[in-house]
Amino acid sequence: MSTKTGSPRKKLAIVLLSGGLDSCVTLAIASKEHEIALLHAQYYQRTQSRELIAFHKIANHFKVPEDRILITEIDYLKKIGGSSLTDKNLPIDKGETGSVIPNTYVPFRNTLLLSIAVSWAEVIEAEKIFIGAVQQDSPDYPDCRKEYYEAFNKLVEVGTKPSTHIQVVTPIIGMKKADIVKRGIELGAPLPLTWSCYENNDMACGQCNSCILRLRAFEVAGYEDKICYFENV
Amino acid sequence: MSTKTGSPRKKLAIVLLSGGLDSCVTLAIASKEHEIALLHAQYYQRTQSRELIAFHKIANHFKVPEDRILITEIDYLKKIGGSSLTDKNLPIDKGETGSVIPNTYVPFRNTLLLSIAVSWAEVIEAEKIFIGAVQQDSPDYPDCRKEYYEAFNKLVEVGTKPSTHIQVVTPIIGMKKADIVKRGIELGAPLPLTWSCYENNDMACGQCNSCILRLRAFEVAGYEDKICYFENV
Numbered sequence: 001m002s003t004k005t006g007s008p009r010k011k012l013a014i015v016l017l018s019g020g021l022d023s024c025v026t027l028a029i030a031s032k033e034h035e036i037a038l039l040h041a042q043y044y045q046r047t048q049s050r051e052l053i054a055f056h057k058i059a060n061h062f063k064v065p066e067d068r069i070l071i072t073e074i075d076y077l078k079k080i081g082g083s084s085l086t087d088k089n090l091p092i093d094k095g096e097t098g099s100v101i102p103n104t105y106v107p108f109r110n111t112l113l114l115s116i117a118v119s120w121a122e123v124i125e126a127e128k129i130f131i132g133a134v135q136q137d138s139p140d141y142p143d144c145r146k147e148y149y150e151a152f153n154k155l156v157e158v159g160t161k162p163s164t165h166i167q168v169v170t171p172i173i174g175m176k177k178a179d180i181v182k183r184g185i186e187l188g189a190p191l192p193l194t195w196s197c198y199e200n201n202d203m204a205c206g207q208c209n210s211c212i213l214r215l216r217a218f219e220v221a222g223y224e225d226k227i228c229y230f231e232n233v
Numbered sequence: 234m235s236t237k238t239g240s241p242r243k244k245l246a247i248v249l250l251s252g253g254l255d256s257c258v259t260l261a262i263a264s265k266e267h268e269i270a271l272l273h274a275q276y277y278q279r280t281q282s283r284e285l286i287a288f289h290k291i292a293n294h295f296k297v298p299e300d301r302i303l304i305t306e307i308d309y310l311k312k313i314g315g316s317s318l319t320d321k322n323l324p325i326d327k328g329e330t331g332s333v334i335p336n337t338y339v340p341f342r343n344t345l346l347l348s349i350a351v352s353w354a355e356v357i358e359a360e361k362i363f364i365g366a367v368q369q370d371s372p373d374y375p376d377c378r379k380e381y382y383e384a385f386n387k388l389v390e391v392g393t394k395p396s397t398h399i400q401v402v403t404p405i406i407g408m409k410k411a412d413i414v415k416r417g418i419e420l421g422a423p424l425p426l427t428w429s430c431y432e433n434n435d436m437a438c439g440q441c442n443s444c445i446l447r448l449r450a451f452e453v454a455g456y457e458d459k460i461c462y463f464e465n466v
Contacts, residue, residue, distance in 0.1 A: 070312060076305035080353045107355035111348040111392055115341055120313045122340035143392045151388040158384050159344055159376045 010035045013128040014117050019054030021194045021214055022172060025180050026132035027062060028189035029171045037068040037126060039117050043109070044078035047201055054195040061190045070120055077106060110143040111152070114168060118156055121166045129168045136176055137213055146173060177217035185223060192226040203228045243268045246361040247350050252287030254427045254447055255365035255405060258413050260295060261422035262404045263363040270301040270359060272350050276342070277311035280434050287428040294423045303353055310339060343376040344385070347401060351389055354399045362401045369409055370446055379406060410450035418456060425459040436461045 013034035015027045018041075030036060040055045042048045052071070059069060110133065117129045138144045149170050156166050172180050184191050196214045197204035204211050206229040218225040246267035248260045251274075263269060273288045275281045285304070292302060343366065350362045371377045382403050389399050405413050417424050429447045430437035437444050439462040451458040 070309060072309035072312065074307075076303060076349050077352065079303060079305065080356045106352075107394075108348055108352040108392060111388065112345065112352065115345040115348050116309050119310065119339075119341040119345065123313045142394060145391070148388070148392045151384070151391050155344065155381070155384040155388050158378070159341060159381045161340075161375060 011128070012037060012124065012126040013130055014039055014121055014124075014126045015130040016040075016113055016117060016132070017055055017058060018132075019051040019058065019194060020132070020196050020210075021184070021191060021217075022132035022134050022137075022180060024058055024132075024191065024194045025184035025187070025189050026130050026172055027058065028184060028187040030128075030130040031062055032187070034128065035068075036062060036064050037120070037124060038064050038070070039113070039120065040069075040071045041074055041113055041116070042071065043074040043106070045106075046199065047195065047197060050195050050197075050201040054193060057193040058190060061193060068124075070116075072116055074112065077109070108143065110148075114152060117168075118160065118166055122160060122164055125164075127166060129166065131168060131170055133170050133173050134175065134177065134180065135173050144173070146170070149173070176220075177213055178220035181217045181221040181223060185221075195227070203230050206230055244361070245270060245357060245359040246363055247272055247354055247357075247359045248363040249273075249346055249350060249365070250288055250291060251365075252284040252291065252427060253365070253429050253443075254417070254424060254450075255367050255370075255413060257291055257365075257424065257427045258417035258420070258422050259363050259365035259405055260291065261417060261420040263361075264295055265420070267361065268301075269295060269297050270353070270357060271297050271303070272346070272353065273302075273304045274307055274346055274349070275304065276307040276339075278339075279432065280428065280430060283428050283430075283434040287426060290426040291423060294426060301357075303349075305349060307345065310342065341376065343381075347385060350401075351393065351399055355393060355397055358397075360399060362399065364401060364403055366403050366406050367408065367410065367413065368406050377406070379403070382406070409453075410446055411453035414450045414454040414456060418454075428460070436463050439463055 011034055013030050014037045015023070015030050017023045017027055017038045027036065038059055040052070042052060045051070110131065114129065114131065120126070121129055133144045133149070135144050135146065142148060149168055153168055156168065160166060172183070175183070181191070196210045198208040198210045199205040204227055206215065211229070215225060244267055246263050247270045248256070248263050250256045250260055250271045260269065271288075271292055273285070275285060278284070343364065347362065347364065353359070354362055366377045366382070368377050368379070375381060382401055386401055389401065393399060405416070408416070414424070429443045431441040431443045432438040437460055439448065444462070448458060
């Protein structure tokens with residue numbers, strides 16, 4: 001992210017990096033034209049320790065300095081329950097989602113994460129916030145739709161200081177998963193460092209909704225997924 | 234909050250209760266027509282231990298059961314700084330605020346708190362969220378204006394499950410502080426249990442922006458403020 005002497009300094013953007021495939025490709029896209037700050041949340045999801053490892057590996061790959069990294073712990077999602085990602089009493093929905101919202105949905109989670117990003121953006125004077133939402137993956141997650149991001153940006157406009165102009169951008173929201181894999185590989189994004197499985201912390205289960213979407217995306221894109229899966233996948 | 238046998242059960246509302254005057258009066262208003270759940274956030278503000286005491290005293294007064302209380306800890310506001318409420322290196326702005334945003338402003342904080350409330354509301358099926366925002370106190374806080382709440386409600390509409398209909402309501406947003414005191418006393422709100430001071434945890438300083446607004450409100454309303462202030466106030 002260094003710039004040549006004399007060239008204008010790139011503007012600062014915050015990227016929400018979970019450690020998954022989509023956020024990694026989003027980071028690769030954002031880093032082409034911005035200096036990067038990274039936000040990561042630990043919200044007591046089942047695979048949070050593994051996601052944190054993926055986060056740090058990807059952050060290192062992109063050489064993001066320590067003072068541009070914010071890792072926040074969010075306790076309330078565990079306390080309120082309602083999602084199988086944070087409530088171990090609920091089994092993770094397997095396979096593809098139909099037309100109902102799967103139980104891995106964490107209510108209003110993206111609003112929370114984006115709110116934190118906007119707070120931070122006000123303080124560090126970042127002008128954009130990148131989030132790797134993908135509508136196709138989760139057509140029924142209310143907060144993965146373009147309409148939601150339009151409403152959020154309106155909120156940012158009226159809810160922040162008049163001197164700030166912060167915008168949330170969703171560069172891959174309309175893309176198919178296989179095209180996201182291709183785009184990531186074109187950009188040199190370190191996809192083998194990412195983690196997508198909702199269930200496991202060691203080897204990906206290959207059976208949860210997130211694993212299935214990922215495996216199929218690599219297959220359609222014509223690339224090998226180099227992370228480890230259980231042998232029977 | 235018990236209902237007579239045979240009468241319809243009151244609908245559930247979440248009230249954001251900081252422990253201050255405004256949120257206490259808002260709770261008194263909400264409790265007239267709703268069963269109550271309470272949300273309180275500890276975000277490493279200077280007076281958080283004192284606010285938590287006030288919160289519990291008020292919750293007890295209203296007989297809110299334990300399973301309808303959510304206390305969440307938010308670490309990132311401390312990490313990002315930018316406000317004198319959470320950053321001890323910044324002195325608290327004294328006296329009245331002029332036309333600039335005071336340094337007690339915590340960027341986008343209300344969005345964060347409301348996001349948590351909406352998540353919880355989805356899980357416990359609350360239909361309303363009450364917040365004691367007051368425009369007059371903080372005309373330059375971007376998130377204390379009606380326009381902000383209209384934008385937030387639009388976001389809730391598009392960002393939650395279609396089956397939910399959660400609405401944020403701001404019953405005192407247009408009221409003068411003295412009228413809030415009067416309304417609280419009319420409703421029997423336990424104002425002596427509330428805490429407003431931004432600076433101290435034992436006796437209210439009487440000098441910070443929040444103390445000055447409170448003292449003047451009681452004076453104009455013609456009531457005695459029964460909390461303890463330093464003698465020289």
